Amino acid sequence: MNIHKNTRLLPYQREAIWQAYHTDKENVTSLALRYGVSRPTIYKVLKLARIRLLKPQNSTNNRFKQARFGIKRLAKVEKSIQDKLKKQARRYNKSYPGEMVHVDTKRLPLLKGQSTQSPREYLFVAIDDYSRELYATIMPDKTACSATKFLIEHVIKPCPYVIDVIYSDNGTEYKGTKDHEFVKACYQNNINQKFTKVGRPQTNGKAERVIRTLLQMWHDKHEFIDNQHRQQELNRFINFYNTV
Numbered sequence: 749m750n751i752h753k754n755t756r757l758l759p760y761q762r763e764a765i766w767q768a769y770h771t772d773k774e775n776v777t778s779l780a781l782r783y784g785v786s787r788p789t790i791y792k793v794l795k796l797a798r799i800r801l802l803k804p805q806n807s808t809n810n811r812f813k814q815a816r817f818g819i820k821r822l823a824k825v826e827k828s829i830q831d832k833l834k835k836q837a838r839r840y841n842k843s844y845p846g847e848m849v850h851v852d853t854k855r856l857p858l859l860k861g862q863s864t865q866s867p868r869e870y871l872f873v874a875i876d877d878y879s880r881e882l883y884a885t886i887m888p889d890k891t892a893c894s895a896t897k898f899l900i901e902h903v904i905k906p907c908p909y910v911i912d913v914i915y916s917d918n919g920t921e922y923k924g925t926k927d928h929e930f931v932k933a934c935y936q937n938n939i940n941q942k943f944t945k946v947g948r949p950q951t952n953g954k955a956e957r958v959i960r961t962l963l964q965m966w967h968d969k970h971e972f973i974d975n976q977h978r979q980q981e982l983n984r985f986i987n988f989y990n991t992v
Contacts, residue, residue: 757785762793762796763797765783765793765794765797769790769794776790842878844878844909845876845881845909846876846878846907846909846910846912847912847913848913848914849874849875849876849877849903849913849915850874850875850877850915850916850954850955851873851895851899851903851914851916851922851955852872852873852916852917852956853872853890853895853919853921854870854871854873854963856871856886856967856978857967859972859975860972867888869975870886870887870888870889870890870894871885871886872884872885872894872895872898873955873958873959873962874898874903874914875954875958877915881907882958882986882990883902883903883906883907884902884982884986885898885982886979886982890921892922892924892929893929895922895929895930896929896930899930899934910938912939912940913940913941914941915942915955916941916943916955917943917952922943923941923943962982962985965985966981966982
Protein backbone atom coordinates (compact mmCIF):
# COMPACT_ATOMS: atom_id res chain seq x y z
CA MET A 749 0.00 0.00 0.00
CA ASN A 750 1.33 3.44 -0.94
CA ILE A 751 1.01 5.90 1.95
CA HIS A 752 1.93 9.57 1.70
CA LYS A 753 5.05 10.43 3.72
CA ASN A 754 3.20 13.17 5.64
CA THR A 755 0.27 10.95 6.60
CA ARG A 756 -0.36 11.27 10.36
CA LEU A 757 -2.81 8.39 10.64
CA LEU A 758 -2.60 4.88 9.21
CA PRO A 759 -5.67 3.15 7.69
CA TYR A 760 -6.26 0.96 10.75
CA GLN A 761 -6.10 4.07 12.97
CA ARG A 762 -8.71 5.86 10.83
CA GLU A 763 -10.98 2.82 11.11
CA ALA A 764 -10.44 2.80 14.86
CA ILE A 765 -11.31 6.50 15.05
CA TRP A 766 -14.55 5.89 13.15
CA GLN A 767 -15.50 3.04 15.46
CA ALA A 768 -14.58 4.98 18.62
CA TYR A 769 -16.62 8.00 17.48
CA HIS A 770 -19.76 6.15 16.35
CA THR A 771 -19.79 3.06 18.55
CA ASP A 772 -18.01 4.12 21.74
CA LYS A 773 -19.33 7.72 21.49
CA GLU A 774 -15.87 9.19 22.15
CA ASN A 775 -15.74 12.90 21.41
CA VAL A 776 -13.50 14.62 18.85
CA THR A 777 -11.30 16.35 21.42
CA SER A 778 -10.50 13.07 23.16
CA LEU A 779 -9.67 11.36 19.87
CA ALA A 780 -7.40 14.23 18.81
CA LEU A 781 -5.44 13.98 22.06
CA ARG A 782 -5.19 10.18 21.89
CA TYR A 783 -3.84 10.10 18.32
CA GLY A 784 -1.77 13.27 18.57
CA VAL A 785 -3.52 15.17 15.80
CA SER A 786 -5.68 18.28 15.57
CA ARG A 787 -9.46 18.35 15.86
CA PRO A 788 -9.82 19.34 12.15
CA THR A 789 -7.86 16.21 11.24
CA ILE A 790 -10.29 14.04 13.19
CA TYR A 791 -13.23 15.75 11.49
CA LYS A 792 -11.59 15.15 8.11
CA VAL A 793 -11.10 11.44 8.89
CA LEU A 794 -14.76 11.08 9.87
CA LYS A 795 -15.92 12.97 6.77
CA LEU A 796 -13.83 10.89 4.37
CA ALA A 797 -14.97 7.68 6.02
CA ARG A 798 -18.59 8.72 5.66
CA ILE A 799 -18.13 9.62 1.97
CA ARG A 800 -16.48 6.26 1.34
CA LEU A 801 -19.34 4.40 2.95
CA LEU A 802 -21.94 6.30 0.93
CA LYS A 803 -20.39 5.08 -2.32
CA PRO A 804 -21.79 1.81 -3.79
CA GLN A 805 -20.12 -1.09 -2.01
CA ASN A 806 -20.12 -4.28 -4.08
CA SER A 807 -17.00 -6.12 -3.00
CA THR A 808 -17.16 -8.85 -0.41
CA ASN A 809 -14.01 -7.46 1.23
CA ASN A 810 -15.65 -4.07 1.89
CA ARG A 811 -18.73 -5.70 3.37
CA PHE A 812 -16.48 -7.81 5.60
CA LYS A 813 -14.67 -4.71 6.85
CA GLN A 814 -17.93 -2.94 7.60
CA ALA A 815 -19.21 -5.91 9.59
CA ARG A 816 -15.90 -6.31 11.39
CA PHE A 817 -15.72 -2.71 12.57
CA GLY A 818 -19.45 -2.34 13.27
CA ILE A 819 -19.94 0.24 10.52
CA LYS A 820 -23.52 0.60 9.24
CA ARG A 821 -24.41 1.05 5.60
CA LEU A 822 -25.04 4.78 5.71
CA ALA A 823 -26.45 4.77 2.19
CA LYS A 824 -29.64 3.23 3.56
CA VAL A 825 -29.84 5.92 6.23
CA GLU A 826 -29.32 8.63 3.61
CA LYS A 827 -32.04 7.13 1.42
CA SER A 828 -34.45 7.05 4.37
CA ILE A 829 -33.77 10.74 5.10
CA GLN A 830 -34.24 11.67 1.45
CA ASP A 831 -37.55 9.79 1.31
CA LYS A 832 -38.79 11.69 4.38
CA LEU A 833 -37.77 15.01 2.83
CA LYS A 834 -39.62 14.14 -0.37
CA LYS A 835 -42.77 13.35 1.62
CA GLN A 836 -42.50 16.69 3.42
CA ALA A 837 -42.06 18.46 0.08
CA ARG A 838 -45.31 16.92 -1.15
CA ARG A 839 -47.23 18.57 1.67
CA TYR A 840 -49.32 21.51 0.64
CA ASN A 841 -50.92 24.57 2.19
CA LYS A 842 -54.09 26.08 0.80
CA SER A 843 -54.17 29.82 0.37
CA TYR A 844 -57.77 30.75 1.27
CA PRO A 845 -60.85 29.37 3.08
CA GLY A 846 -62.98 27.06 0.99
CA GLU A 847 -60.25 26.17 -1.47
CA MET A 848 -60.52 22.58 -0.21
CA VAL A 849 -62.74 21.02 2.46
CA HIS A 850 -61.97 17.51 3.69
CA VAL A 851 -64.88 15.23 4.59
CA ASP A 852 -65.01 11.81 6.20
CA THR A 853 -67.31 9.39 8.04
CA LYS A 854 -66.83 7.32 11.21
CA ARG A 855 -69.12 4.74 12.78
CA LEU A 856 -69.73 5.65 16.41
CA PRO A 857 -69.62 3.20 19.34
CA LEU A 858 -72.82 2.00 20.93
CA LEU A 859 -73.99 3.97 23.94
CA LYS A 860 -73.88 2.45 27.38
CA GLY A 861 -76.86 0.11 27.80
CA GLN A 862 -77.54 -0.27 24.08
CA SER A 863 -77.67 -3.83 22.75
CA THR A 864 -75.54 -5.02 19.86
CA GLN A 865 -78.74 -5.16 17.81
CA SER A 866 -79.28 -1.40 18.16
CA PRO A 867 -78.76 0.62 14.96
CA ARG A 868 -75.34 2.27 14.78
CA GLU A 869 -74.95 6.00 14.28
CA TYR A 870 -72.32 7.68 12.09
CA LEU A 871 -70.24 10.79 12.62
CA PHE A 872 -69.85 12.99 9.54
CA VAL A 873 -67.08 15.60 9.62
CA ALA A 874 -65.86 18.37 7.32
CA ILE A 875 -62.80 20.51 7.97
CA ASP A 876 -61.54 23.43 5.93
CA ASP A 877 -57.94 22.94 4.84
CA TYR A 878 -56.95 26.59 5.27
CA SER A 879 -58.80 27.79 8.38
CA ARG A 880 -59.30 24.37 10.05
CA GLU A 881 -62.91 25.33 10.73
CA LEU A 882 -64.82 22.21 11.73
CA TYR A 883 -68.32 21.05 10.82
CA ALA A 884 -69.77 17.80 12.15
CA THR A 885 -73.02 16.03 12.92
CA ILE A 886 -74.38 12.56 13.65
CA MET A 887 -76.41 10.67 11.04
CA PRO A 888 -78.43 7.44 11.39
CA ASP A 889 -76.61 5.69 8.54
CA LYS A 890 -73.72 5.92 6.10
CA THR A 891 -75.61 6.49 2.86
CA ALA A 892 -75.43 9.00 0.04
CA CYS A 893 -78.66 10.51 1.38
CA SER A 894 -77.09 11.19 4.79
CA ALA A 895 -73.88 12.49 3.23
CA THR A 896 -75.89 14.87 1.04
CA LYS A 897 -77.97 16.13 3.96
CA PHE A 898 -74.79 16.71 5.94
CA LEU A 899 -73.20 18.64 3.08
CA ILE A 900 -76.17 20.91 2.40
CA GLU A 901 -77.56 21.54 5.90
CA HIS A 902 -74.45 21.27 8.09
CA VAL A 903 -71.65 22.50 5.80
CA ILE A 904 -72.84 24.69 2.92
CA LYS A 905 -75.57 26.60 4.78
CA PRO A 906 -73.54 27.64 7.86
CA CYS A 907 -70.29 28.06 5.92
CA PRO A 908 -69.47 31.79 5.50
CA TYR A 909 -67.35 31.23 2.36
CA VAL A 910 -67.73 29.51 -1.00
CA ILE A 911 -66.42 25.94 -1.18
CA ASP A 912 -64.38 25.13 -4.29
CA VAL A 913 -63.43 21.49 -3.69
CA ILE A 914 -64.64 18.62 -1.50
CA TYR A 915 -61.94 16.06 -0.77
CA SER A 916 -63.00 12.60 0.42
CA ASP A 917 -62.18 8.92 0.32
CA ASN A 918 -63.80 6.60 -2.21
CA GLY A 919 -66.71 5.59 0.02
CA THR A 920 -70.06 4.97 -1.67
CA GLU A 921 -71.63 7.80 0.32
CA TYR A 922 -69.40 10.28 -1.55
CA LYS A 923 -68.58 8.73 -4.91
CA GLY A 924 -70.78 7.44 -7.71
CA THR A 925 -72.30 8.16 -11.10
CA LYS A 926 -73.73 11.51 -12.15
CA ASP A 927 -77.08 10.44 -10.63
CA HIS A 928 -75.49 9.90 -7.20
CA GLU A 929 -77.13 12.23 -4.65
CA PHE A 930 -73.89 13.59 -3.18
CA VAL A 931 -72.33 14.03 -6.63
CA LYS A 932 -75.41 15.95 -7.82
CA ALA A 933 -75.38 18.16 -4.73
CA CYS A 934 -71.75 19.08 -5.37
CA TYR A 935 -72.48 19.83 -9.02
CA GLN A 936 -75.51 21.97 -8.20
CA ASN A 937 -73.40 24.03 -5.77
CA ASN A 938 -70.43 24.39 -8.17
CA ILE A 939 -68.22 22.24 -5.96
CA ASN A 940 -65.57 20.03 -7.53
CA GLN A 941 -64.79 16.64 -6.05
CA LYS A 942 -61.39 15.09 -5.46
CA PHE A 943 -60.73 11.66 -3.98
CA THR A 944 -57.95 9.86 -2.17
CA LYS A 945 -55.97 7.16 -3.95
CA VAL A 946 -57.76 3.83 -3.86
CA GLY A 947 -56.68 1.88 -0.80
CA ARG A 948 -54.94 4.94 0.70
CA PRO A 949 -57.50 6.63 3.00
CA GLN A 950 -54.62 8.03 5.07
CA THR A 951 -54.07 10.61 2.32
CA ASN A 952 -57.17 12.29 3.73
CA GLY A 953 -55.17 12.83 6.89
CA LYS A 954 -56.72 16.11 8.03
CA ALA A 955 -60.19 14.58 8.25
CA GLU A 956 -58.83 11.39 9.81
CA ARG A 957 -56.98 13.40 12.44
CA VAL A 958 -59.94 15.61 13.39
CA ILE A 959 -62.10 12.50 13.85
CA ARG A 960 -59.52 11.14 16.27
CA THR A 961 -59.52 14.48 18.10
CA LEU A 962 -63.30 14.41 18.35
CA LEU A 963 -63.37 10.89 19.74
CA GLN A 964 -60.69 11.70 22.33
CA MET A 965 -61.89 15.13 23.45
CA TRP A 966 -65.65 14.77 23.02
CA HIS A 967 -66.84 11.17 22.87
CA ASP A 968 -64.46 9.61 25.39
CA LYS A 969 -64.94 12.46 27.88
CA HIS A 970 -68.70 12.04 28.36
CA GLU A 971 -71.17 9.40 29.40
CA PHE A 972 -74.18 10.09 27.18
CA ILE A 973 -77.73 9.52 28.34
CA ASP A 974 -79.11 8.94 24.85
CA ASN A 975 -78.48 9.78 21.18
CA GLN A 976 -79.91 13.28 21.55
CA HIS A 977 -77.56 14.02 24.44
CA ARG A 978 -74.62 12.84 22.34
CA GLN A 979 -75.58 15.21 19.54
CA GLN A 980 -75.96 18.14 21.96
CA GLU A 981 -72.50 17.55 23.40
CA LEU A 982 -71.07 17.32 19.89
CA ASN A 983 -72.55 20.72 19.03
CA ARG A 984 -70.99 22.21 22.18
CA PHE A 985 -67.60 20.76 21.37
CA ILE A 986 -67.68 22.06 17.79
CA ASN A 987 -68.39 25.53 19.11
CA PHE A 988 -65.47 25.18 21.54
CA TYR A 989 -63.18 23.84 18.79
CA ASN A 990 -63.95 26.66 16.38
CA THR A 991 -63.92 29.55 18.84
CA VAL A 992 -61.55 28.61 21.66
